[in-house]
Amino acid sequence: MLTPAIDRDLIKELKDAEDERFHAARPRSAELWTRAWESMPNGVPMAWHRGSYHHLPMWVDSGSGARFTDVDGFTYSDFNIADMSMFCGYAPEPVVRAVSDRMARGNQFLLPTEDAIVVSEELARRYRLPKWQYTLSASQANTEVIRVARVMTGRDKVLMFDGKYHGHFDHALVELDETGELVPEEHGLPADVTDHVVLVPFNDLEALETALARENIAVVMTEPAMTNNYGLVLPDDGFHDGLRAATRATGTLLAYDETHTQVFGPGGLTAQWNLDPDFVAAGKSIAAGVPFGAWGTTDEIGMFLTQMKGPDGERFDMVAIGGTLFGNALSMAAARATMLEVLTPQAYAHTQELGTKLADGMRASVEKAGLPWYIPHLGPRAGYVFAPQPIRNAADGRATADEFLVRLIRIWLANRGVWEAIVGAGPVVPVPATDKDVDAYLDAWDSLVERLTS
Numbered sequence: 001m002l003t004p005a006i007d008r009d010l011i012k013e014l015k016d017a018e019d020e021r022f023h024a025a026r027p028r029s030a031e032l033w034t035r036a037w038e039s040m041p042n043g044v045p046m047a048w049h050r051g052s053y054h055h056l057p058m059w060v061d062s063g064s065g066a067r068f069t070d071v072d073g074f075t076y077s078d079f080n081i082a083d084m085s086m087f088c089g090y091a092p093e094p095v096v097r098a099v100s101d102r103m104a105r106g107n108q109f110l111l112p113t114e115d116a117i118v119v120s121e122e123l124a125r126r127y128r129l130p131k132w133q134y135t136l137s138a139s140q141a142n143t144e145v146i147r148v149a150r151v152m153t154g155r156d157k158v159l160m161f162d163g164k165y166h167g168h169f170d171h172a173l174v175e176l177d178e179t180g181e182l183v184p185e186e187h188g189l190p191a192d193v194t195d196h197v198v199l200v201p202f203n204d205l206e207a208l209e210t211a212l213a214r215e216n217i218a219v220v221m222t223e224p225a226m227t228n229n230y231g232l233v234l235p236d237d238g239f240h241d242g243l244r245a246a247t248r249a250t251g252t253l254l255a256y257d258e259t260h261t262q263v264f265g266p267g268g269l270t271a272q273w274n275l276d277p278d279f280v281a282a283g284k285s286i287a288a289g290v291p292f293g294a295w296g297t298t299d300e301i302g303m304f305l306t307q308m309k310g311p312d313g314e315r316f317d318m319v320a321i322g323g324t325l326f327g328n329a330l331s332m333a334a335a336r337a338t339m340l341e342v343l344t345p346q347a348y349a350h351t352q353e354l355g356t357k358l359a360d361g362m363r364a365s366v367e368k369a370g371l372p373w374y375i376p377h378l379g380p381r382a383g384y385v386f387a388p389q390p391i392r393n394a395a396d397g398r399a400t401a402d403e404f405l406v407r408l409i410r411i412w413l414a415n416r417g418v419w420e421a422i423v424g425a426g427p428v429v430p431v432p433a434t435d436k437d438v439d440a441y442l443d444a445w446d447s448l449v450e451r452l453t454s
C-alpha cells in the first residue's frame with residue numbers, strides 16, 4: 001500500500017538525491033566495491049546483502065560502543081547494531097579481554113572448557129529452562145530444536161506464524177503467496193519443503209487450534225513478539241496462554257525463538273512475560289557477535305538427549321544435532337563475558353529508558369506533522385507503521401508496507417550519521433548508546449518528517 005498524505009514524486013526525488021549524496025561522499029567504499037566484484041558475486045561476502053540497499057555497500061573500518069566508522073571516515077550511531085547481533089555495542093571491553101585471553105590460550109579443542117558450565121547455568125537462570133546445547137548460529141539452534149521435537153513427538157511438521165523469520169534453513173523459508181498457498185520463499189529448497197510446514201496468522205488462536213487438531217505438528221515455533229519483516233508485532237492479551245493451552249491439549253511442543261527478543265531483558269520475553277515453553281532458542285547478541293547459538297529445554301527432553309555410542313557404550317538412538325565448532329571455547333568465553341559483564345540488569349534498564357525517549361520523540365514529530373503513523377514501542381525498540389493503528393499480523397503488515405518510503409528513511413538517516421541497516425526493522429537502542437545517539441536519531445527523523453509534510 002502507498003502511504004497516503006505523502007507525495008510519491010517527492011519520496012522518489014528525495015530518495016534519489018540521498019542515494020546519490022551517499023555514493024558521492026564515499027569514494028573509498030566505491031573503490032573497494034569495484035575491486036570486490038572480482039572475487040565475490042555482487043561484490044559482497046553474502047550476495048543477498050547487495051539487495052538490501054539501493055546505494056553502494058559501505059565498507060567498515062572500526063566500531064566502538066554504539067557507533068562505527070566507515071572507510072571514508074563517516075561515523076554512525078548504530079540503531080540496528082548488525083540486526084541486533086551487537087546489542088552489547090562494538091568492542092565491549094570485558095568481551096575483548098575474555099576473547100583475547102581465550103584466543104591466546106587456545107580457542108577450540110572439541111572438548112569443553114569450564115566457561116560452558118557457567119554459560120549454561122546463566123542461560124538456565126535467565127530462561128528458566130534447565131538444559132542447554134550449542135551451535136554457531138540461531139538458524140542452527142532452531143534447526144536442532146525442530147529435529148529434537150520430531151523425535152520427541154514422532155511427528156513431522158513445524159507450525160510457524162505468517163511473516164516470521166527464524167533463519168536460513170529449509171523449513172523456515174516458506175511463505176504464503178497472495179492466494180494463501182504455501183510456497184518456497186527462495187530458490188534452492190527441496191521440492192517438498194512445503195509439506196513439512198504449516199503457517200497460520202499471528203494472534204489467531206482459532207486458526208492455530210484448527211491447524212493443531214488437523215495436522216501432524218511436532219512443534220510450534222514463534223518469537224514471543226514478532227520482530228522481523230513487519231517491524232514489531234505484539235501479541236494480543238491472552239495469546240500466549242491460548243498458544244500454550246492449545247499445544248498442551250494436542251501434545252505439540254512449543255519453542256520460543258528469543259534471538260531478537262532477548263534485547264528486552266535478561267531471559268528475554270520468556271522471563272518478562274512468564275512464558276512456559278518446552279524450548280528456547282537464541283543466538284546473535286548472547287556472545288557479542290562471536291558466532292554462537294544456543295537452545296534450552298526441559299529436564300525431560302534433556303534426559304532423552306543423554307546419548308552415548310561406540311563398542312563399549314550404550315547405543316541410544318542418536319538425534320541429528322552437533323557440529324565440530326559448536327560450543328567451542330572462544331564462543332563460550334565470549335558468551336560468559338557478555339552475559340555476566342555487559343548484558344547486566346542495569347544495561348537493559350538503560351536501553352529501556354532511552355528506548356522510551358526515542359519512541360516518544362518519534363511520536364512527537366509525527367503528531368506535529370499530522371501524519372497518520374503509529375509508532376510501536378517496547379523496551380529498547382521503536383518502529384514505524386504507516387497507518388494509525390498497530391499491526392497484529394503479517395496481513396496487516398503487508399497492507400501498510402511502503403518499502404520505498406522505508407528505503408528513503410534509511411538513507412536519509414545514514415546521510416545524517418545514523419545507521420538503520422535492515423529495511424523496515426525500526427530502531428533498537430544498544431547498551432552503550434547515550435542521549436547523544438538518540439538525539440541524533442530524533443533530529444534526523446524530525447527533519448525527514450518535516451520535509452515530507454512541508
Ligand SMILES: Cc1ncc(COP(=O)(O)O)c(C=O)c1O
Nearest residue numbers: 137138139165166167257259260
Ligand atoms: C528471530 C530470529 N531467529 C533466527 C534468526 C537467524 O539468525 P542467524 O542468521 O544468526 O542464524 C534471526 C535472524 O534475523 C531472527 O531474527
